[in-house]
Every structure is written in C-alpha cells, then in structure tokens.
Amino acid sequence: MDSKxxxxxxRLYYEVGLTQEQIAQQEKVSRATISRALDAAVKQGIVEIKxxxxxxxxxxxxxxxxxxxxxxxxxxxxxxxxxxxxxxxxVGGALFRFLVQIVRDNDVIGISWGMTMAAVxxxxxxxxxxxxxxxxxxxxxxKSCFATNASSILEAFTNAFSAVPYSLPVxxxxxxxxxxxxxxxxxxxxxxxxxxxxxRIAIYGIGKASTNSILFKSGYFTPDExxxxxxxxxxxxxxxxxxxxxxxxxxxxxxxxxIGISLxxxxxxxxxxxxxxxxxxAKSIIGALQGGYLNCLFTDEITANAILHxxxxxxxxxxx
Amino acid sequence: MDSKxxxxxxRLYYEVGLTQEQIAQQEKVSRATISRALDAAVKQGIVEIKxxxxxxxxxxxxxxxxxxxxxxxxxxxxxxxxxxxxxxxxVGGALFRFLVQIVRDNDVIGISWGMTMAAVxxxxxxxxxxxxxxxxxxxxxxKSCFATNASSILEAFTNAFSAVPYSLPVxxxxxxxxxxxxxxxxxxxxxxxxxxxxxRIAIYGIGKASTNSILFKSGYFTPDExxxxxxxxxxxxxxxxxxxxxxxxxxxxxxxxxIGISLxxxxxxxxxxxxxxxxxxAKSIIGALQGGYLNCLFTDEITANAILHxxxxxxxxxxx
DNA sequence: ACCCTGTATGTTCATTTGTTCATAGTAACT
DNA sequence: AGTTACTATGAACAAATGAACATACAGGGT
Numbered sequence: 001m002d003s004k005x006x007x008x009x010x011r012l013y014y015e016v017g018l019t020q021e022q023i024a025q026q027e028k029v030s031r032a033t034i035s036r037a038l039d040a041a042v043k044q045g046i047v048e049i050k051x052x053x054x055x056x057x058x059x060x061x062x063x064x065x066x067x068x069x070x071x072x073x074x075x076x077x078x079x080x081x082x083x084x085x086x087x088x089x090x091v092g093g094a095l096f097r098f099l100v101q102i103v104r105d106n107d108v109i110g111i112s113w114g115m116t117m118a119a120v121x122x123x124x125x126x127x128x129x130x131x132x133x134x135x136x137x138x139x140x141x142x143k144s145c146f147a148t149n150a151s152s153i154l155e156a157f158t159n160a161f162s163a164v165p166y167s168l169p170v171x172x173x174x175x176x177x178x179x180x181x182x183x184x185x186x187x188x189x190x191x192x193x194x195x196x197x198x199x200r201i202a203i204y205g206i207g208k209a210s211t212n213s214i215l216f217k218s219g220y221f222t223p224d225e226x227x228x229x230x231x232x233x234x235x236x237x238x239x240x241x242x243x244x245x246x247x248x249x250x251x252x253x254x255x256x257x258x259i260g261i262s263l264x265x266x267x268x269x270x271x272x273x274x275x276x277x278x279x280x281x282a283k284s285i286i287g288a289l290q291g292g293y294l295n296c297l298f299t300d301e302i303t304a305n306a307i308l309h310x311x312x313x314x315x316x317x318x319x320x
Numbered sequence: 321m322d323s324k325x326x327x328x329x330x331r332l333y334y335e336v337g338l339t340q341e342q343i344a345q346q347e348k349v350s351r352a353t354i355s356r357a358l359d360a361a362v363k364q365g366i367v368e369i370k371x372x373x374x375x376x377x378x379x380x381x382x383x384x385x386x387x388x389x390x391x392x393x394x395x396x397x398x399x400x401x402x403x404x405x406x407x408x409x410x411v412g413g414a415l416f417r418f419l420v421q422i423v424r425d426n427d428v429i430g431i432s433w434g435m436t437m438a439a440v441x442x443x444x445x446x447x448x449x450x451x452x453x454x455x456x457x458x459x460x461x462x463k464s465c466f467a468t469n470a471s472s473i474l475e476a477f478t479n480a481f482s483a484v485p486y487s488l489p490v491x492x493x494x495x496x497x498x499x500x501x502x503x504x505x506x507x508x509x510x511x512x513x514x515x516x517x518x519x520r521i522a523i524y525g526i527g528k529a530s531t532n533s534i535l536f537k538s539g540y541f542t543p544d545e546x547x548x549x550x551x552x553x554x555x556x557x558x559x560x561x562x563x564x565x566x567x568x569x570x571x572x573x574x575x576x577x578x579i580g581i582s583l584x585x586x587x588x589x590x591x592x593x594x595x596x597x598x599x600x601x602a603k604s605i606i607g608a609l610q611g612g613y614l615n616c617l618f619t620d621e622i623t624a625n626a627i628l629h630x631x632x633x634x635x636x637x638x639x640x
Numbered sequence: 641a642c643c644c645t646g647t648a649t650g651t652t653c654a655t656t657t658g659t660t661c662a663t664a665g666t667a668a669c670t
Numbered sequence: 671a672g673t674t675a676c677t678a679t680g681a682a683c684a685a686a687t688g689a690a691c692a693t694a695c696a697g698g699g700t
C-alpha cells in the first residue's frame with residue numbers, strides 16, 4: 001500500500017470518522033487490509049497520536065537537590081504513570097527542552113550511550129542550529145553480539161541539530177592499557193577523543209553497577225570480574241568508568257583500560273548533564289554527585305525522593 | 321473526572337498500550353468509565369490525533385487560473401478525500417499558512433463569516449504578531465433565531481494573532497437604506513466600517529445564491545424576495561452583496577440595504593482573499609472573478625476544475 | 641520451467657471498544 | 671427536609687477491531 005492510499009485511509013478513519021468496514025467497502029478491499037493500513041500509517045508517522053501536558057519540574061525536590069549539591073540545574077519530572085519507559089520518555093523530553101535553551105551554533109556536544117540516552121534520543125526534534133558537532137564520549141562497540149545502541153543515538157542527535165557526527169567505533173573497555181594506547185594512536189580516534197575533551201556540553205546516563213547493566217551484558221566482564229568490581233564498592237558508572245559511593249574510581253586498572261573521556265574532565269565542563277531514572281539508582285547517583293561528575297541532573301520524582309531519602313537515612317557511606 | 325486523571329488514563333492507554341479493561345482494574349472503576357474518559361481526553365485536547373501530510377497546491381490548475389484572471393495568488397488544494405468538511409479544512413489550513421507569510425505587525429485584517437470562514441477559523445494557530453486589528457467586514461446578526469457564527473470566527477482570528485477585535489453587531493441586511501444610515505450613524509459602528517475600508521487584507525467566502533445558503537436561512541429574505549433575486553441573475557454573494565455572472569451588483573436597492581464593506585472597495589485591497597469550496601460554486605466564483613472582487617483565491621481541485629470547465633463550455637453567461 | 645521464499649490479501653474468530661439503559665449519587669431549589 | 675433535575679457510574683449488549691490462519695501472488699534462484 002503506497003503512502004498516498006495510507007493517507008487517504010487515515011483521513012477517512014480519523015478525520016471523517018468512518019469505520020474500517022465502511023472504508024473497506026469504499027476502497028473495495030477487505031477490512032483487515034484497512035486495519036493493517038491504519039497500523040502502517042501510525043508506524044510511518046502519517047498519523048501522530050500525541051498527548052499534550054505541561055511537563056514542569058517538581059519544584060521542591062528540584063530545589064532541595066540543587067542546594068544540597070550546588071548544581072547548576074536540576075529537573076525532576078513528575079511521575080504521572082509509574083512505568084519506567086514512560087518516565088524515561090518524560091525525562092528525555094525535559095532534557096530536550098533544556099538543550100534547546102543552551103545549545104548554540106558551533107557547539108560541541110558530547111554524548112554517551114545506554115538505555116537512558118536512547119530514551120532521550122527518541123524525544124529529540126529538529127532544532128535550527130548550524131555548525132554543531134556531536135561526539136561520542138566513550139567507545140560504543142560491545143564485546144559480545146549484544147549490540148550497544150551507540151550509533152543510533154549518535155544519529156538521532158546528529159539529525160536533530162543538523163550536526164556532524166564524531167563516532168568512537170571502538171570497545172569501551174579493552175584488555176590492557178597498552179591496547180588503549182594503540183587504539184588511541186589512530187589519528188581519527190585521537191581527534192575524536194580530543195574533541196570529546198573540548199565539548200562544552202556533555203550528556204550521559206548514570207549506570208547502576210549490577211549484573212543487569214548493558215555494560216555487563218555486552219560481555220565486557222566475566223561474572224567473576226564483575227563480582228570483584230562490586231566487592232570493591234562499585235555503585236555506578238558514567239561513560240563506563242566505575243566509581244564507589246564516595247565518587248572515587250574504584251578500580252584504577254579497569255579505569256586505565258577504559259576508552260573515553262575521563263571523569264575528572266567532566267568536572268570542567270560548562271554543562272555536565274547526567275540523567276538517571278529509577279529509584280534503584282539512588283546509590284549510583286549519590287556516588288556521581290559526591291565525585292562531582294555532574295552539574296546538571298535530570299531525573300524523576302521517585303528517584304529524586306530516593307536520593308534525598310538515602311541521604312537522610314544513610315550514614316552508611318562507607319559500607320559500599 | 322479531573323484532567324489529571326484523564327491525562328493518566330490517556331497515557332496508560334496510548335503510550336503504555338494497556339487495554340481499557342486493564343486500566344479499569346488498576347483504577348478500580350468500570351471499563352465504561354475509562355472509555356468515556358478517553359473520549360473526554362480527546363475532546364479536551366489532551367490527546368491529539370493529527371495527520372501529517374504535505375499540502376501542496378495543484379500547480380497546473382493554480383497556474384491556469386492565475387493567468388486567466390491575473391490574480392496575485394491562487395492555491396488549489398488537492399482533494400485527498402471527497403468530503404466537503406475535509407476539503408474546507410485543508411483550504412483553511414492552506415490559507416492559514418499564507419496568512420502567516422503575509423500578515424505583518426500592526427496589520428488590519430477584515431473578515432466575513434459563513435461556513436467556509438468557520439472552517440478557516442478552526443485551522444488557525446497561534447502566530448507571533450503585535451498590534452493586529454481584526455475587523456468584521458459585514459454585519460453578523462441573523463434575523464431569525466438561526467445564529468450566524470460571526471462572533472466565534474472573529475474570536476478565533478483575534479486569538480490567533482493576539483489581535484484586537486472590531487465586531488459589527490448589526491444585521492447584515494436591513495429593511496431600508498434609511499436604517500443603514502441610522503445604524504451607520506453610531507460612532508462605534510462608523511469607526512468599525514471605516515476600519516474595514518482601510519484593512520490591508522480582506523478574507524471572505526464566496527457564497528452561492530441558493531435557498532440553502534445561511535443568508536437565506538438566517539431569515540433575511542422571504543422566499544418570494546429570494547426568488548426574485550435569483551430571477552435577476554444572482555449567482556453568488558460576497559459579504560452579503562449579491563452579484564450576477566458578470567460580477568455586477570444585481571439588485572441595487574438590496575445592495576443599499578446591506579451593511580458592510582462595498583464590493584468596489586475590495587478591488588483596492590492589497591490582499592482581497594476569497595475562499596470557495598464546492599463545484600456547485602463555480603458560477604458564483606466566476607461572477608466574483610468577473611467583478612474583480614478578489615486578487616487571491618483559495619479553493620480545491622474539484623472546484624478549480626469546475627471553474628475552468630465552466631469557462632470552456634460556458635457561453636451561457638447571459639442566462640443567469 | 642520449477643521451486644522456494646517472502647509478502648500481500650481475505651476469512652474467520654476472539655478480543656476490545658462504544659453505547660444504551662437503569663440506577664445511584666449530588667447539588668440546587670422549594 | 672423533601673423534591674427535582676442533572677451528572678456520574680456500572681452492567682449488559684452490539685459493534686468494531688486486532689490477530690491467527692490460510693491462500694494467492696511475485697521475484698529470485700537453480
């Protein structure tokens with residue numbers, strides 16, 4: 001079915017209000033075909049069903065976190081519906097609106113990858129800017145067949161800002177520091193890493209240290225290695241670099257085998273924007289905050305509460 | 321059901337993809353309530369279903385008409401679906417996009433009323449402009465209980481352009497020229513009529529002379545009077561002023577009893593924008609074109625063909 | 641030419657949805 | 671307080687829709 005017909009069917013259904021049966025008779029096909037056509041019209045974006053609602057930050061939580069950690073910007077999306085995908089969608093939407101405000105022509109934007117970043121990517125819309133460069137902050141090639149979504153996320157950002165992409169088609173963690181050196185020796189990789197260092201804006205998700213994380217599933221660790229990492233107090237990661245609850249890199253050897261921007265460099269960014277959704281990430285976020293690896297935080301109501309709550313009850317900073 | 325709940329239900333249904341039954345259980349109400357809530361959400365604009373498609377003018381028809389009548393702008397919307405309301409919607413959308421291009425700050429926009437204008441009004445969206453004045457071109461109070469939609473149309477234009485409204489809350493046709501004088505004597509009415517004369521842009525539908533027209537139904541004529549009007553060769557009206565196929569006012573006494581801008585003044589407008597949808601309006605449109613009462617025409621494919629076709633076949637200019 | 645594979649269409653059935661009707665609750669007015 | 675009119679709700683039914691299955695058709699390969 002060509003898109004001209006799809007359009008016609010969609011209009012008859014949604015605008016005129018005919019039933020599928022009526023359209024089927026008129027078009028002399030079976031009703032099932034109309035049903036499928038309508039499906040296709042939605043998938044192809046001819047029909048767009050969108051829900052309008054103001055997305056305001058939950059102010060009192062925003063303020064509390066902003067002040068406690070001296071951040072530049074905190075956005076706490078209200079939880080309208082308790083579904084992780086939906087919450088991520090809203091957080092992504094909020095971040096997008098923020099980006100529209102802060103991104104200027106000729107900016108360099110660094111991005112990582114992961115589930116949360118993918119949710120952001122889906123919320124991006126076309127923005128009028130010129131001369132933007134979007135650069136990956138860390139390697140995005142998985143070790144096992146489990147693909148990371150790094151390239152599609154990069155593409156989404158590139159499209160939205162009419163930007164030039166700088167990808168990092170290398171593993172994010174390798175076997176030895178020597179391999180890091182060799183890979184970084186490649187001029188294209190070196191240039192990309194350099195650009196990442198110089199990006200004015202960095203955007204990344206905060207990962208939770210757990211065997212459910214993509215990083216583990218991507219095959220970068222054996223179960224034993226990961227267990228050891230957890231024993232060393234790892235609570236979360238940013239750009240594949242693991243830190244403990246105090247925000248300290250918890251395995252220097254691992255860190256030296258990681259390809260991508262170092263966390264210390266994030267501290268110098270004008271906009272170091274971290275995203276994190278899920279109350280189980282409270283510890284990870286606190287670690288990141290302690291480390292000072294962000295100055296902007298985008299999260300949701302539930303997670304924000306978890307962060308503050310953990311603080312209040314939590315004198316157990318030391319015990320992983 | 322408050323709009324907070326509506327939003328939640330709408331998101332669960334359209335974004336999460338739950339069935340109404342599932343939502344009903346979760347919210348502990350009957351499924352019927354959810355069904356109704358979803359209805360309400362659409363009606364209130366929380367859920368917006370819109371169909372995206374490029375709306376380009378049918379170029380070869382556009383050109384033919386433009387050249388034949390020496391117009392400034394002609395837009396012929398393709399007929400995707402042969403439903404009058406839908407076609408009017410598209411024509412309205414096309415006009416809106418044109419207005420966005422031509423309307424400047426501090427402009428004065430004159431508008432009439434009627435079915436076609438109502439369709440335009442529905443397509444208007446917020447536009448950033450300042451100092452706009454929107455003025456009614458002709459009286460908008462019906463004689464019988466049949467209400468004209470003049471005020472809601474004016475309101476829609478006013479909102480879209482953040483404009484100041486100048487309404488003409490008087491009948492469009494009265495019993496005698498003396499009454500016209502008396503009414504026009506009122507300072508507010510006089511000022512409004514004066515403003516209408518000075519509007520840079522005028523927008524109006526071309527009406528068909530027929531007993532189905534709102535003008536007749538509004539009770540401005542007895543059946544006998546209307547019959548006589550038709551016998552005098554009336555083919556259509558603009559701002560309640562009737563003309564024949566050659567574009568001549570066909571009843572001067574009637575015209576002198578009509579309140580609103582005179583058709584000769586339309587000839588001097590920078591933008592005299594006429595809208596007309598429906599192949600049965602071909603004669604009316606041709607009359608208007610012969611009279612030179614417009615320099616921009618917004619219509620649809622079928623009607624455009626009817627206009628051109630009538631010309632070719634039509635040597636019957638004289639016979640009403 | 642034949643077979644195979646993948647896609648598109650129609651038929652049928654199960655599910656989902658819209659609507660009607662009866663009822664209960666609620667607010668305004670006497 | 672009682673009455674009335676209106677709205678909101680749930681139950682039940684009828685209609686509309688989605689999905690599984692079966693069939694036909696087209697293109698690519700041998």
